[in-house]
Amino acid sequence: MKPMRATIRSVLTAIALCLALATPLHTSAAQETVPDGPTTAPTSAAETHDLAGLVSRLPKASYNEKSELAGAIAETGNPRVELILSSFSAGRLQATKEGRVVIALKDDGPYEDALTGDKLGMMEGIRLKKVRVNNRLRGELHGLVARLALSSPDASIRRHAARETFDAADPDSLPSIEKALSRETESDIAETLRQARAAIILKNGVVDEEGQLAAIETLRDRGDLEALNALLGLDKSDNLVLRESAASAVRSIKRTLEYWDVAQNVYYGLSLGSVLLLAAIGLAITFGVMGVINMAHGEMIMLGAYTTYVVQQVLLAVAPSLMSVSLIISIPAAFIVAGGAGILIERTIIRFLYGRPLETLLATWGLSLILQQAVRTIFGPTNKPVVAPDWMSGAFQLGQLTITSSRIWIIVFSMIVLAVLMAFLKYTHFGTQTRAVTQNRKMAASMGVRTNLVDALTFGLGSGVAGIAGVALSQIDNVSPNLGQSYIIDSFMVVVFGGVGNLWGTLVGAMTLGVANKLLEPFAGAVVGKIVVLIFIILFIQRRPRGLFALKGRFVDA
């Protein structure tokens, strides 16, 4: 291998030489630093300090060579290294045909020279080629950048960098980690650094047995999947003591993780439940309160999701600075769009069909087909991208639970919607009228309630809430004409299971079904889990034909 590599390097050096010669700007520098003869390696002192030579070789190098070059670039200690390497990993390091390497400061420019930092403007008309990176290289680059960032004065950058060094577990980082540890003041960053050191030690066995045992302890205390990952590498170690110690640490971590696993599944269940709740809550109003089978309910959700898309497109064109709050703007917009559509449907179709629930079912099903095709005609059949704002992407750890931001927001959001809706029905004048009409239509009418108006507004309310659900669902599902269809059956199951005409029932129903589904899924599989839940609902309805929380009273004559 060795001689082979040396040959490759010499060839490369020659190429670099040619390139350097071809680039007038750097001619003198390159000539100085590329001595002739096959013994030269990129790590030689003369070359490591020549950033220009290294960078200029990047565009034509293979991935393995790029990896070596990147290491050498990091060694130079040049102040531009961090920017060069981070741009490289982000795919913003680009080269002109002549071999000049530039950095794109944003996706489509402006550009600056990678070495000098000279501003180059938009470089229009010049054909740029990206210096290619693949995943392995990107991982290494992140490690290198993190190593450099360990000495940043900003604690949050250091914290991030410490995590990155843990993930990269690059033995070359060890000296930088030691150095960073010696002056780190934030205890949590220091802890991460110690763990990173431990992971590197275990991976590469760079210290004695005692040091390795200490490293195992450090990782045992960390106790998460990454620690497990690092520890499992030891199960083939020749050292019996180490192997035993690592195995016991692995067992202990696995045991704790099992408990966390159940909790994690419950969280997933609650998250699924909140999605179901959002999807079903509008239906609970139209079906539960009004007795109307609205098969177009799913399409109201879809309208909400498309409203989100449109709002984002408009904001992007008109006020890009508002993009981060686009979802918040979408909520009232979706409510109005879907609610308006709901009122329109109620006035033109449903009001003629009161008291004939099965026919409402057919008419609204037909309506749902029309709405789907209309959206398909207007927006096209393909999925539409809805951008997630920063505050809704990513995840954080709570103990060993991974809490994804988008999901936790959806849970919170569904609870807010439920609470607002309940308060609305309970404390407002309109809410009182709605409940009166639900409980006894004739009586309410004789007391002077305009049941027609109440019907229209209630239907609008239910549809509007479905539209709001669409805003939330656009974050986790496809925004496509079929969006609504995938939720309609689930929504009906939730409402029927929870009991009609009772929002508490909807809440309990949604959460029960969500958690049951997610607890079944790990061992039964997604499909069987769902089938089991469906059969359970079918059988449950036999026991309690009116659902979990049935309204009692004379009006529900069974």
Place this chain on the structure above:
Amino acid sequence: MKLWKSALAGFAMLSATTAAHADSDTIKVGILHSLSGTMAISETTLKDDMLMLIKQQNEKGGLLGKKLEPVVVDPASNWPLFAEKMRQLLSQEKVAAVFGCWTSVSRKSVLPVVEELDGLLFYPVQYEGEESSRNVFYTGAAPNQQAIPAVDYLMEQEGVERWVLEGTDYVYPRTTNKILEAYLKSKGVKDEDIMINYTPFGFSDWQTEVSKIKTFGSAGKKTAVVSTINGDANVPFYKELANQGIKAEDIPVVAFSVGEEELAGIDTKPLVGHLAAWNYFQSVDTPANETFIKEWHDYTGNEKRVTNDPMEATYIGFNMWVKAVEKASTTDPDKVIAALPGTEVPNLTGGTAKMLPNHHITKPVLIGEVQDDGQFDVVWETDDLVAGDAWSDYLPGSKDLISDWTGGETGGTPCGNYDTKTEKCLGLKAMH
């Protein structure tokens, strides 16, 4: 009674309208892609692609001195309807060839009809293999032209040792994963380092599955996901990956069903670095591809319309058909079928596609990384063209089978499923 009469009258009209076109000045070409229903999202593009190709051919003077006439029908993503429309195209419209189908089930549905009526079908989508029909030409990738090179890449270039085979529960992922499992084992990967998992169509709640992948990936070995997840389920899958913080550097996902068109519906920023294996990418920098993309944009009048692999396969299939018709000087399917093997046409990635005796073609295999603009950046490609293999060498049921419709390797008789062990042609053909 009147209504019954009008119903019958309706029938008469129906049969009259469908049988009326018998214009011999044109050559009819059938296009059988869903324009409504769940598959419209993918197939509509191919219909437009075909219309563009036919228009271009007509501008070049048509074929055999006649104009080509496209006959478009909509099987509406309904599988029995595919068979019905295929029968309509072949027996009512008398088309010279049909370009169509996307899903395996639609192809399986039309297969008996194409064979019964001795038609000609060009199928442009990557599929699971395990099929060879005299009347069907497969211009998409067989598993050895997509799945196996992708796994090779991950093993060699990214050092992957642990594998998650994640797929939608239907025949393409099932077969592909069976082949990959056997292939990985032949490369020394142990059972405990392979996890196979299936989810239903349109699956949207990926929390548990993704966390399973995360756990599986934490065993001290570099892990990758090989995804045969279909269509709509992909968006929530990638969203969940991004949300749970799985980056491409940690656990790369290589997909076989995610192309430019699918990415158009996703915010791709969190996906950068995940991979796809295809035989064509829009980003491939060749003059042929540049022209093709420009023509596509001109034809659709939309600068943002992307191109994708099945479009290239359609392009190749159409050009091969044109060439074979010219060679045979007739559109008679029997003669064209005989003329097709050996036909060579340029593909869009700078190489040449050749129709093989097993009715599959040669293709390069490209691995692309997702970029933040929804395009793929080619990070690796095979040195040579890979010949499509109808019957996988890694499945116990088919490893001894070969297909040769010229009869060269099957003892002189053309055969789609010839058992090299018993030296017999299996199945229906054996009974005759």
Place this chain on the structure above:
Amino acid sequence: MIFHRLKHISWDLALGVYVTLLVLAIAVPFFNLVVPEGSAFHLSTYMVTLLGKYMCYALLALALDLVWGYCGILSLGHGAFFALGGYAMGMYLMRMIGPRGVYGDPVLPDFMVFLNWKELPWYWLGFDIFPFAMLMVVLVPGILAFAFGYLAFRSRVTGVYFSIITQALTFALLLAFFRNDMGFGGNNGLTDFKDILGFDIQSDATRSGLFIVTIAALAAGFAICRAIVGSKLGKVLLAVRDAESRTRFLGYRTDRYKLFVWVVSACLAGVAGALYVPQVGIINPSEFAPANSIEAVVWVAVGGRGTLAGAILGGVLVNIFKTWFTGALPEFWLFALGALFVLVTLLLPRGIIGTALHYREKHLEKKASEDNAFDEIAPEQPHDEAQEELERAGA
């Protein structure tokens, strides 16, 4: 009095149905097989299979009308029984392929070979015997309907709730049949059939034969349904439909009556499915899709529920409309279907035949009252569940 008159009116309607079916059964094979292909009067094989498919749909619509039109049970899951019958037939046809599959395996279907199945699962046994398979065509949907109906009717799950759980039923089956581990071929389903009872399934003669059998099954189904609704049992069913509680108070075990028609209807749907499969050449889980079942409901609604002949007419008409539309204006098909749903429920709640009968009845009444002005005329009774539902809701 109304019953009497309905019976009278529906007899010439029924005669019309029988005559039309007979004409079709003779004419279609004649124009397909006897008239030479070049002739303008030749009926293509494509049309024969298309007509055969419509007749299967008509039988499904008939089955649905029996429970919905006469007993007020709206099933949104009849597609499940249809598909189960189809799968039973499909399994028989798969077994008949024998060693002619691509792998040449004498017993296992192709999809089992390439998924490495070693032997036939137990539930596939016996399907190579035609009478057994035909028994299963009726029995499997029948038993499922019995179990489901027994539970549901006993616990008095009615109206919308019943509709929704039938939808859950077919949805659960859809998910189950999509699973490849179930051993029914997953999404690809069962296809590539070769022959039925030794006859080549692709020959024109077999297709015509299947068409005649389908017509016969439809006629038989029609006769059975007529017999049921014309009997005393049928009157009880109508009573259940219009006021179930009152019927129960009168001492009728309504759940048993409902269960009976429910099971009969499921068996008919199974037969329709079984005849559908050899004619279209494939059975796949998408037949279980809830949307299919709902579409079948609209056929009945268009034709006129509670008229039997209307269901047949609706099944055929809507599907002709669909064939034409998906060919001519594919982009607008869903708009048309959707509009059909809405307009029929709003403007034509009785359906085509129902409306025709209604006007004829009115005309007769008017004539009768003109003839004898002093005769007491029964007030118009809207006999749908609307009345019942209104009473129930206390509205």
